[in-house]
Each structure stands twice: as C-alpha cells, then as structure tokens.
C-alpha cells in the first residue's frame with residue numbers, strides 16, 4: 001500500500017467506518033435471524049462466535065434462542081492445525097459478545113482475533129486445566145466437555161444476565177445428556193477396555209482413554225505426529241509391521257489429516273484385516289451437536305473392538 005503523508009489518518013478513519021458499517025449489517029442480519037426463529041421478549045440474541053463447530057454446537061445447545069452462534073471452522077476437509085483465517089473470519093469476532101476458542105495451541109489465530117474485542121472469551125482447554133503441549137483435541141474428553149459447558153453458561157449469564165434462569169436450565173439439560181453419553185461410554189468400555197489401538201494422528205486420544213483403550217501407536221511415529229513432523233521411513237515400516245504382527249487390534253484414522261503416509265498405514269490395516277475407525281477433527285454436518293457425534297463414535301469404537 002502507498003503511504004502518502006497526511007492520508008494515513010484519513011484512510012484509517014475510512015477503514016474504521018467501513019468496519020463499523022459491516023458490523024452493523026451483521027448485527028441486523030443476526031437480529032432478523034433470531035426473530036424468525038422466534039427469539040423471545042423483544043431483546044436481541046447474544047452474538048456468539050466459536051472458532052470450531054464442535055464447540056459452536058455446544059454453545060448453541062447452552063444458549064438456545066437467546067444466542068446466535070457463528071462457527072468459523074466446520075469443514076471436515078480442511079487442514080485443521082495449520083488453518084489460516086481469512087479476513088472475513090477475523091471480522092466475525094468483532095460482533096461477538098461471547099467467543100469460544102479451543103485453545104491449547106489448536107486455534108491460536110482465534111484467541112488472537114478475540115483479544116482485540118471486548119467479548120468474554122471461553123478458552124475450552126484452559127477452562128479444563130489443559131495447556132499448550134497437551135493433546136489439543138480436548139472436545140473428545142468427557143471431563144473437558146463438562147468444564148467447558150459450565151464456562152460457557154457463566155459467560156452467557158455475564159453477557160445476558162436477564163436470561164440467567166434459562167441458561168441455568170439449558171445447562172442442566174445439557175449435563176443430563178452428557179451424563180447419558182458417559183453411561184454409554186462406560187457400557188461400551190466393557191468391550192473396548194484394554195483393546196490395543198493405534199492412530200494415524202492422536203485426534204481421538206481422550207475418547208479412547210475414556211473407553212479405557214490402550215494406545216499402541218508405535219512410538220517413533222506417534223512422536224513425529226505429535227510434533228507435526230514427517231515420520232521416518234523406519235517409523236512407517238515399524239507401524240506396518242505392528243499391524244501385520246497383530247499387535248494392533250484397531251486403527252483410528254483421521255481422514256482430515258490424510259496424506260501418502262496415512263494411505264500406506266490404512267492400506268496395511270486393510271490388508272491385515274485390522275478394523276479402521278475413520279473420523280475427522282471438525283464435526284461432520286450430519287450431526288446435530290458434539291454429544292450426538294460423540295455418541296455415534298462410541299458406537300463405532302464399540303463395533304470395531
């Protein structure tokens with residue numbers, strides 16, 4: 001961009017005005033949307049932005065018609081860990097009163113975008129005592145889901161105190177469903193306990209842990225995957241040998257992080273008759289919410305065990 005002395009102030013002001021106008025448009029649309037879904041009592045729905053659709057769905061469940069949730073990432077075919085937000089993505093945050101990010105280094109672009117707003121930020125990983133360096137796929141963890149739900153409810157009550165009673169009720173309803181899911185996990189773990197699984201990426205590590213399964217991913221490969229570096233040819237060979245030897249009873253395949261290396265590993269699993277559970281980072285569109293998706297995955301793990 002060309003910097004003409006004396007023009008800078010003007011162009012900044014123009015930009016601010018443009019941002020404000022765009023923000024107003026988004027708010028107007030949001031207000032229209034909420035009125036068509038019958039949002040109550042003449043008040044405007046709380047604008048909520050979630051970086052990823054799995055937490056966005058929880059934010060929706062907990063806010064009902066009092067909130068209007070926008071999820072930025074919902075595509076199960078886009079590389080999740082190295083996601084580069086568009087300027088439109090970043091723009092979404094300016095209208096938010098409540099922002100839900102995953103944290104633990106998974107979506108630092110979102111935490112950064114939220115910093116420049118006055119929104120109340122729920123950092124899912126932090127709400128559950130997880131930090132950068134821990135496995136960031138925290139939505140697969142029952143303990144984390146419980147803590148995040150309560151943190152979202154607190155943020156809603158702060159942003160919109162007049163609907164506190166409704167938020168409390170929706171929180172209770174949500175916990176009842178989470179408890180039902182955890183009962184299913186406990187029931188499934190009769191089959192899945194101690195089943196030795198390996199993963200092309202440690203995406204569902206927390207769910208497998210809740211199902212009492214044993215992570216048998218060959219060490220070199222697992223370390224390379226966790227560091228987002230390329231496994232060596234030796235790492236790949238030992239993974240394939242472990243599958244051929246029968247050391248691994250189930251392969252968990254993250255189809256959102258697929259490449260020629262994971263092709264070789266799923267190929268070995270198939271030719272050795274090792275069942276594959278295929279899943280993604282973001283929640284597939286066909287599920288209503290995170291709990292429904294987790295329930296379906298529990299069934300799949302149980303079937304494959």
Ligand SMILES: [Zn+2]
Pocket residue numbers: 080081137201202203257281
């Ligand atoms: Zn991942």
